[in-house]
Amino acid sequence: MAAKEETVEGKYVYDFAEGNKDLKDLLGGKGANLAEMTNLGLPVPPGFTITTEACKAYLMTGREPDGLAGQIEAHLESLEREMGRRLGDPDDPLLVSVRSGAKFSMPGMMETVLNVGLNDRSVIGLSTQAGGNDRFAWDSYRRLIQMFGKTVCEVPGEEFEHALDEAKHAKGTQNDLDLDADDLRALVDAYKKIFAKHTGREFPQEPREQLDLAIRAVFDSWNAERAILYRRQERIPADLGTAVNVVTMVFGNLGPDSGTGVAFTRDPGSGAQGIYGDYLANAQGEDVVAGIRNTVPLQELEQLDKTSYDQLLGIMARLEEHYKDLCDIEFTIERGKLWMLQTRVGKRTAAAAFVIAGQLVDEGLIDLDEALHRVNGAQLAQLMFPRFQLDHDFQPVARGIGASPGAASGKVVFTSARAVELAAEGESVILVRRETNPDDLNGMIAAKGILTSRGGKTSHAAVVARGMGKTCVSGADELEVNVPAKKFTVGGHTVGEGDVVSIDGTTGRVYLGEVPVTPSEVVQYFEGELDPETTDDPLVRAVHRIMTHADAARRLRVRTNADTGADAARARRFGAEGIGLCRTEHMFLGDRRELVERLILAGGGRERDEALAALLPLQRADFVEIFREMDGLPVTVRLIDPPLHEFLPPLEQLAVNVAVAQERGEDVAKEEALLSAVRRMHEENPMLGLRGVRLGLVIPGLFAMQVRAIAEAAVAVARDGGAACPEIMVPLVGAVQELETVRAEAEKIIAEVVGDSGVDVLIGTMIEVPRAALTAGQIAEAAEFFSFGTNDLTQMGWGFSRDDVEGAFFWRYLELGIFGISPFESIDADGVGRLVRIAAEEGRAARPGLKLGVCGEHGGDPDSVHFFHEVGLDYVSCSPFRVPVARLEAGRAAISTTGSDSR
Numbered sequence: 010m011a012a013k014e015e016t017v018e019g020k021y022v023y024d025f026a027e028g029n030k031d032l033k034d035l036l037g038g039k040g041a042n043l044a045e046m047t048n049l050g051l052p053v054p055p056g057f058t059i060t061t062e063a064c065k066a067y068l069m070t071g072r073e074p075d076g077l078a079g080q081i082e083a084h085l086e087s088l089e090r091e092m093g094r095r096l097g098d099p100d101d102p103l104l105v106s107v108r109s110g111a112k113f114s115m116p117g118m119m120e121t122v123l124n125v126g127l128n129d130r131s132v133i134g135l136s137t138q139a140g141g142n143d144r145f146a147w148d149s150y151r152r153l154i155q156m157f158g159k160t161v162c163e164v165p166g167e168e169f170e171h172a173l174d175e176a177k178h179a180k181g182t183q184n185d186l187d188l189d190a191d192d193l194r195a196l197v198d199a200y201k202k203i204f205a206k207h208t209g210r211e212f213p214q215e216p217r218e219q220l221d222l223a224i225r226a227v228f229d230s231w232n233a234e235r236a237i238l239y240r241r242q243e244r245i246p247a248d249l250g251t252a253v254n255v256v257t258m259v260f261g262n263l264g265p266d267s268g269t270g271v272a273f274t275r276d277p278g279s280g281a282q283g284i285y286g287d288y289l290a291n292a293q294g295e296d297v298v299a300g301i302r303n304t305v306p307l308q309e310l311e312q313l314d315k316t317s318y319d320q321l322l323g324i325m326a327r328l329e330e331h332y333k334d335l336c337d338i339e340f341t342i343e344r345g346k347l348w349m350l351q352t353r354v355g356k357r358t359a360a361a362a363f364v365i366a367g368q369l370v371d372e373g374l375i376d377l378d379e380a381l382h383r384v385n386g387a388q389l390a391q392l393m394f395p396r397f398q399l400d401h402d403f404q405p406v407a408r409g410i411g412a413s414p415g416a417a418s419g420k421v422v423f424t425s426a427r428a429v430e431l432a433a434e435g436e437s438v439i440l441v442r443r444e445t446n447p448d449d450l451n452g453m454i455a456a457k458g459i460l461t462s463r464g465g466k467t468s469h470a471a472v473v474a475r476g477m478g479k480t481c482v483s484g485a486d487e488l489e490v491n492v493p494a495k496k497f498t499v500g501g502h503t504v505g506e507g508d509v510v511s512i513d514g515t516t517g518r519v520y521l522g523e524v525p526v527t528p529s530e531v532v533q534y535f536e537g538e539l540d541p542e543t544t545d546d547p548l549v550r551a552v553h554r555i556m557t558h559a560d561a562a563r564r565l566r567v568r569t570n571a572d573t574g575a576d577a578a579r580a581r582r583f584g585a586e587g588i589g590l591c592r593t594e595h596m597f598l599g600d601r602r603e604l605v606e607r608l609i610l611a612g613g614g615r616e617r618d619e620a621l622a623a624l625l626p627l628q629r630a631d632f633v634e635i636f637r638e639m640d641g642l643p644v645t646v647r648l649i650d651p652p653l654h655e656f657l658p659p660l661e662q663l664a665v666n667v668a669v670a671q672e673r674g675e676d677v678a679k680e681e682a683l684l685s686a687v688r689r690m691h692e693e694n695p696m697l698g699l700r701g702v703r704l705g706l707v708i709p710g711l712f713a714m715q716v717r718a719i720a721e722a723a724v725a726v727a728r729d730g731g732a733a734c735p736e737i738m739v740p741l742v743g744a745v746q747e748l749e750t751v752r753a754e755a756e757k758i759i760a761e762v763v764g765d766s767g768v769d770v771l772i773g774t775m776i777e778v779p780r781a782a783l784t785a786g787q788i789a790e791a792a793e794f795f796s797f798g799t800n801d802l803t804q805m806g807w808g809f810s811r812d813d814v815e816g817a818f819f820w821r822y823l824e825l826g827i828f829g830i831s832p833f834e835s836i837d838a839d840g841v842g843r844l845v846r847i848a849a850e851e852g853r854a855a856r857p858g859l860k861l862g863v864c865g866e867h868g869g870d871p872d873s874v875h876f877f878h879e880v881g882l883d884y885v886s887c888s889p890f891r892v893p894v895a896r897l898e899a900g901r902a903a904i905s906t907t908g909s910d911s912r
């Protein structure tokens with residue numbers, strides 16, 4: 010059937026026969042799919058849908074749009090004609106349900122009112138209709154008053170519950186079904202009194218008024234607090250509004266030959282084929298949700314009502330073939346007649362998404378492009394981390410920022426040194442700090458996980474942990490961390506060194522004690538430990554197949570951010586096609602720190618040259634290792650970026666040490682010199698201070714040493730028969746003159762070192778200062794490539810300190826909807842993204858063929874990858890663990906000009 014896409018201005022009500030599944034924007038998911046099923050000829054109770062446009066107009070103005078009331082009237086009349094019953098008819102009433110249904114499913118977030126149309130008179134007619142079943146009629150009426158009172162008139166639900174409990178108590182039972190017609194009639198009276206007490210009016214007897222008020226309540230429920238929260242979490246836009254479905258009631262509670270159930274056409278947990286679902290005889294949908302009675306597996310319906318069961322299976326097969334996807338279904342059987350109340354493409358776990366996409370390709374229902382479209386990077390990322398088995402009763406004691414996903418348990422340590430010691434003894438450790446700094450690197454490498462009480466998603470701990478694929482929770486500010494006392498306190502608990510904690514880097518949750526962990530089979534596959542051709546794990550087979558297709562489809566190359574041979578090797582196994590950012594600063598730590606101190610303390614001249622000369626072979630060896638690992642793939646080495654005082658001890662600590670030593674009369678000449686250097690180099694805003702290219706221009710010989718080390722390493726690898734493709738990258742450039750100065754010196758050194766070795770060294774720059782983006786045309790004259798440093802570009806574009814703001818006030822910005830996600834996590838396309846776009850366009854205009862990449866954290870973020878694809882970058886670079894995610898999303902970006910939503 011051709012999709013009817015145009016909407017008619019001023020038409021607010023659509024009969025089910027008028028809609029189709031592609032009209033979700035207008036009719037909501039439920040309405041569009043009820044229409045689709047109606048048009049497929051499936052047994053759907055007749056009804057109509059009030060559009061999201063009507064809801065939006067109502068929410069904007071506080072009143073129903075002109076024309077809506079008349080259109081509802083007309084559709085109601087035609088429904089009454091079709092059913093041969095009238096709403097409110099005392100002898101043979103039509104009853105309807107009023108159900109919300111937005112474009113994206115928001116389970117349980119909005120309102121539903123059943124049995125609309127019942128009043129003191131039609132309840133008698135309903136009983137006659139139901140073959141003299143008084144009990145059923147009065148039970149339906151009390152449900153209406155309860156649901157209507159609670160959702161439409163805000164009567165506290167507990168009062169109804171309480172009255173029901175009292176009725177059961179008086180009867181000496183715990184079971185609703187033991188209440189007979191008289192009991193329920195009395196309960197209706199009690200409910201009406203509760204209603205009148207809270208609303209100051211009688212329960213409305215006029216069915217049309219019931220209907221109008223229920224519709225209005227559904228509109229209003231779009232802005233209920235829980236709905237707003239849910240939307241924010243699921244990133245559903247706030248301005249979509251909900252549609253309202255008015256559907257003829259069918260009853261699953263008319264006796265043992267009636268019932269209600271839910272079904273899935275495949276297992277939404279694992280993707281396995283088969284029939285999954287639950288059935289509850291003699292019940293309505295809300296009984297299943299309320300868990301009053303236990304459901305039975307759907308298969309048991311075969312014994313209870315074979316005809317309906319067979320019909321349902323036939324419909325499920327038909328729906329799967331029609332939607333070409335896993336469908337979930339709600340149905341009711343009314344006295345042996347099956348009715349479909351809802352279907353939709355069902356939600357599923359990340360694993361099921363991959364498995365089902367693979368199966369549907371095998372079944373010829375979809376092609377590989379569509380399979381790729383139906384999975385996403387967030388799902389793949391989820392599958393790549395070890396998981397906690399939280400079936401046990403663990404309660405989190407704190408919640409921080411899920412800074413680097415995964416699950417880790419281990420003994421708490423508070424220093425890097427202790428982490429290394431205990432790890433060497435074979436212990437799993439969690440390094441707990443207020444915040445980490447470059448000195449903690451060894452401890453971070455040794456630890457299973459990192460937990461900090463301060464810092465956001467781009468804090469040192471977060472960035473480094475992600476780089477290593479190590480679990481990290483940052484900014485858990487309920488923790489009072491006391492490193493000298495080797496303990497932290499949280500919620501009345503004190504945790505000391507050696508105590509075990511568990512941290513979940515996906516949710517940011519922190520648990521006391523050991524929560525068991527399951528490893529990821531998908532990582533085993535990427536690591537080459539599971540052969541996708543021979544494994545019988547359907548998930549691994551599906552991931553392999555879809556990744557292979559993504560790689561074939563994508564235009565963006567995917568590189569990695571790696572600074573060690575080990576990281577580079579892992580990233581290659583994960584599919585990296587080069588290094589987009591090798592940060593050289595960690596190469597200045599550990600036992601090299603002393604040389605760096607000498608370099609900083611040297612007044613200049615010979616001492617400085619000696620310190621640099623001592624660093625040169627160490628750097629060269631680092632680069633040789635990385636070039637060898639990358640074996641001819643491009644390697645972008647960034648010259649040193651952070652302010653040098655980061656390599657010196659902290660000011661306060663040093664000042665105290667010196668004062669104490671002086672007091673004792675010790676020789677403190679060296680410490681004093683260090684202290685005065687630290688004081689001299691102290692900056693109020695180090696992120697905006699002497700760092701990046703500024704360091705290179707101020708400290709003679711520093712960049713030159715690095716350039717020489719890179720060039721010599723490349724030549725050494727080439728002379729050994731290997732291949733090296735270095736790209737030297739200058740950080741924090743804001744003006745072309747800065748780059749030109751560095752370039753002039755670098756070119757001389759490169760020419761001298763490279764000679765006739767055949768090694769080609771490119772020189773380019775990061776674009777991470779807004780001024781650089783805005784003068785990219787000039788800068789491109791001196792750069793063979795640009796790599797967007799979107800961490801700093803976001804920091805400087807927004808004026809947000811990247812180490813502080815996420816923990817400090819982003820919650821408020823998210824609450825106010827100023828942004829839906831941290832701009833440090835996903836590129837702010839309108840602002841920071843615009844800088845990227847301008848720089849890409851103007852850079853390429855000045856130098857056609859200019860190589861463009863991104864190496865900020867955004868390089869591995871799914872939405873950002875689509876943006877970089879669209880802007881026309883050549884590659885994205887991200888931490889090794891995110892390489893598969895970036896490959897998948899780059900493939901999706903390449904094929905996704907249109908298509909369904911994989912939400």
Ligand code: PEP
Pocket residue numbers: 590592650777797798799800801802864865866
């Ligand atoms: C950036 O700023 O995006 C970047 C990659 O550099 P760093 O994170 O090291 O400042």
Ligand code: MG
Pocket residue numbers: 777798800801
């Ligand atoms: Mg930067």
